[in-house]
Every structure is written in structure tokens, then in C-alpha cells.
Amino acid sequence: MAKKIVSDLQLKDKKVLVRVDFNVPMKDGSITNDNRIVEALPTIKYIIEQGGKAILFSHLGKVKTEEDKEKLSLAPVAKRLSELLEKEVTFVPETRGEKLESAIDQLKSGDVLLFENTRFEDLDGKKESKNDPELGKYWASLGDVFVNDAFGTAHRAHASNVGVASNLESAAGFLMEKEIKFIGDVVANPERPFVAILGGAKVSDKIGVIENLLNVADKILIGGGMAYTFLKAQGKEIGQSLLEEDKIDLANDLLARANGKIVLPVDGLVTKEFSNDGEIKAVSVDEIPQDLQSLDIGPKTIELFKSELQGAKTVVWNGPMGVFEMSNFAKGTIGVCEAIAELSDATTIIGGGDSAAAAMQLGFAEKFTHISTGGGASLEYLEGKVLPGIDSISEK
Numbered sequence: 001m002a003k004k005i006v007s008d009l010q011l012k013d014k015k016v017l018v019r020v021d022f023n024v025p026m027k028d029g030s031i032t033n034d035n036r037i038v039e040a041l042p043t044i045k046y047i048i049e050q051g052g053k054a055i056l057f058s059h060l061g062k063v064k065t066e067e068d069k070e071k072l073s074l075a076p077v078a079k080r081l082s083e084l085l086e087k088e089v090t091f092v093p094e095t096r097g098e099k100l101e102s103a104i105d106q107l108k109s110g111d112v113l114l115f116e117n118t119r120f121e122d123l124d125g126k127k128e129s130k131n132d133p134e135l136g137k138y139w140a141s142l143g144d145v146f147v148n149d150a151f152g153t154a155h156r157a158h159a160s161n162v163g164v165a166s167n168l169e170s171a172a173g174f175l176m177e178k179e180i181k182f183i184g185d186v187v188a189n190p191e192r193p194f195v196a197i198l199g200g201a202k203v204s205d206k207i208g209v210i211e212n213l214l215n216v217a218d219k220i221l222i223g224g225g226m227a228y229t230f231l232k233a234q235g236k237e238i239g240q241s242l243l244e245e246d247k248i249d250l251a252n253d254l255l256a257r258a259n260g261k262i263v264l265p266v267d268g269l270v271t272k273e274f275s276n277d278g279e280i281k282a283v284s285v286d287e288i289p290q291d292l293q294s295l296d297i298g299p300k301t302i303e304l305f306k307s308e309l310q311g312a313k314t315v316v317w318n319g320p321m322g323v324f325e326m327s328n329f330a331k332g333t334i335g336v337c338e339a340i341a342e343l344s345d346a347t348t349i350i351g352g353g354d355s356a357a358a359a360m361q362l363g364f365a366e367k368f369t370h371i372s373t374g375g376g377a378s379l380e381y382l383e384g385k386v387l388p389g390i391d392s393i394s395e396k
């Protein structure tokens with residue numbers, strides 16, 4: 001079931017359609033973080049080096065009204081891409097039609113073109129987001145082969161990924177290849193011991209991930225806000241800590257099925273207000289005062305999690321251990337980052353929007369084997385779901 005990779009394709013003189021993820025954060029018409037453009041460069045450069053004509057496209061934000069079009073144009077992205085590639089990038093401010101077609105006809109081998117935000121098509125009956133078959137077919141008609149490098153949208157069946165792939169020979173770009181290799185293959189067939197670490201705000205966001213990892217992981221360490229619903233399920237008093245009342249039964253059921261695989265915090269950092277500035281103390285989870293809330297795992301839990309991680313060969317982590325956005329409650333997340341950094345000879349993967357941001361912000365980006373680029377897509381992939389964007393890529 002191996003998917004074709006861009007390096008399996010004949011690219012010379014071919015019109016190569018490339019679905020990239022240029023859904024970058026923008027403020028007042030400027031790009032505030034160009035990471036996604038940087039991440040797409042290896043695939044684009046490879047296509048150019050092979051003598052292909054790269055025809056790039058992506059969505060940007062959600063286009064709901066005519067007025068959205070101005071602030072959601074990909075024009076600034078074309079400019080930034082051109083700087084990063086140190087070469088001209090032709091930008092076509094259309095998603096279809098004569099102007100686009102003639103610009104593509106004029107491309108020479110090694111040229112790069114970017115056309116406008118695919119979601120401009122959503123103004124006319126959500127053609128992009130609902131995978132209108134005519135639209136996918138039309139875009140496919142513009143090229144000879146298709147490369148999908150947009151992992152961030154792989155959990156959605158849109159015209160610009162699934163639609164194009166259903167009409168043309170297709171392959172994964174290098175970024176997509178990494179995600180398939182690290183999340184897909186590792187979760188399907190991990191080297192053991194396989195330790196999963198789950199945290200973040202809510203149990204309800206992560207039910208699918210817990211259920212799937214319960215089947216494949218040897219241990220699941222649970223921290224973050226979601227831990228307190230589990231502790232409550234064990235009959236503990238959790239004070240004002242985050243609780244999902246309606247998930248207590250589910251937590252109980254998961255604990256029963258886990259057969260000792262789930263490891264919960266033994267202490268937490270408690271404080272009165274949701275603030276970085278109040279009085280903070282570390283207390284056992286058996287002694288959380290009624291009027292306080294726990295915003296991070298405590299020092300004993302960091303040690304416990306460190307010892308559970310010893311000797312792990314595969315580590316998958318989703319969800320911060322505490323409210324890492326406030327420095328006093330970033331200690332647990334830092335401690336787990338450090339424990340992972342010390343592992344020799346392990347494949348370590350972090351996925352999820354806030355988790356990836358935490359690892360980068362805290363300076364541990366280099367310490368992981370793989371930081372997944374997709375938020376929702378990473379989660380659904382960790383749930384063991386088939387992602388339509390990947391599924392639609394041609395088999396080798």
C-alpha cells in the first residue's frame with residue numbers, strides 16, 4: 001500500500017501541479033510566520049531541478065464573502081516564495097480561465113507559477129471545499145502530473161487535493177512523505193517500547209486519539225487539563241481544575257480497559273486564579289485544595305514520566321502538560337521535552353497545533369525526530385483514520 005513519492009515521477013518538461021500548504025498566518029496583508037512556505041521548498045526545488053514546470057496552488061483562510069478576497073489573496077505569499085527560492089515566481093490572480101491557462105502555456109522547464117487561493121472557488125457554491133467534481137477535473141486538466149504536499153489539509157476531501165488526484169497520476173511531496181512515514185507507519189507498526197504522551201485542554205478533543213493509542217502503545221502518560229477528569233474518575237478531589245463532568249464515565253471506562261497502561265499525574269502545580277502571578281505550590285493529587293486549580297504537572301510527576309520514558313524506542317506526544325503559555329506553568333512541558341531529548345536511539349514525534357508550537361517556543365524543535373505540521377490532520381492521523389488527502393495519492 002505504499003504511496004508514490006515525487007521522486008518516483010518523471011518530471012522533465014512536465015507541467016507539475018503541486019498542492020502546497022501556504023495557509024500562513026497573515027496580519028494586515030503581511031505574513032507573520034513563513035514556516036509553511038519554508039517547509040514546502042524541498043519539494044518545489046526538487047521539481048525545478050528535475051526540469052519540471054511547477055504550478056503551485058493552496059488555500060488560505062476561509063473565504064466567505066467578496067470582501068474576504070482582498071485580505072486572503074496569495075499575492076504576498078508569491079512574493080515571499082520568490083525571495084526564498086531566489087527566483088521569479090509568476091503569480092496569477094485567478095483560479096481558472098484563459099489568463100491562467102495562457103500563463104501555464106508560457107512556462108519553461110524550471111519555472112514556478114502560483115495561482116490564487118483555491119477557496120475563492122467557495123464563493124460559488126463551495127466548489128473547492130465540497131470537492132466539486134468539475135473543479136477537480138478542470139484543475140487536473142492544467143497539468144501532466146500531480147504532487148500533493150499539503151498534509152495540513154489531508155484530513156479533508158477538497159477539489160484541490162482529492163479532486164485533482166482522482167483525475168491524474170499523483171504522488172506525495174517530501175513533506176507529506178515524512179508525515180506518512182512518521183505518523184502513519186510508526187503508529188501502524190511501532191518499534192517497542194512505544195510510549196504515548198497525551199495532554200492539552202480537553203478529554204473530549206482527544207477521545208479518538210486515546211482510543212487508538214490504547215490499542216497500539218505500551219504506556220500512555222496523561223498530563224495537561226485532561227488529566228483531572230481522569231483523576232476525578234478515580235474519586236479524587238480536583239478543586240477548581242479543568243473538569244469535563246460528562247466525560248467522567250468515559251474516563252472510567254478507558255482506565256478500566258487500559259489495564260494499567262495509563263499513567264496519571266501524582267502531583268500538580270496549584271494556584272488560585274488562571275494567572276502567572278499568583279502564589280503557586282506543588283501538591284499531591286490527593287490533596288488539591290478545594291479553592292485552587294492545577295495548571296501544570298508537578299515535580300514528582302515529571303520524575304515519574306521521565307522514568308516511564310526510559311528505554312522507549314518510539315514516543316508520540318500530543319498536548320502540552322500544562323498551561324505552557326504562562327512561564328510558571330511551562331515546567332512540566334519543558335521537563336517532558338528534556339526527557340525526550342535525552343533518549344538515544346528513539347523515534348520521537350510531536351503532533352498537534354499547540355504541542356508543536358510549545359516544542360518550538362521552548363527551544364526543543366531540533367530534539368524531535370519529527371514535528372508534525374498539521375493540527376487537525378495530525379490528530380486524525382493519530383486516531384488511526386484514513387486521511388482522504390493521502391488515500392487519494394496513487395500507489396507505487
Ligand code: ADP
Nearest residue numbers: 200201224225295319321322323352353354355
Ligand atoms: P494541541 O493543539 O497540541 O492538540 P490542545 O489544543 O489540546 O493541544 O491543548 C493545548 C492547550 O491546553 C494549551 O492552550 C494549554 O494552555 C492547555 N492546558 C494544558 N494544561 C492545562 C491545564 N492543566 N489546565 C487548563 N488548560 C491546560
Ligand code: MG
Nearest residue numbers: 352353354355
Ligand atoms: Mg490546540
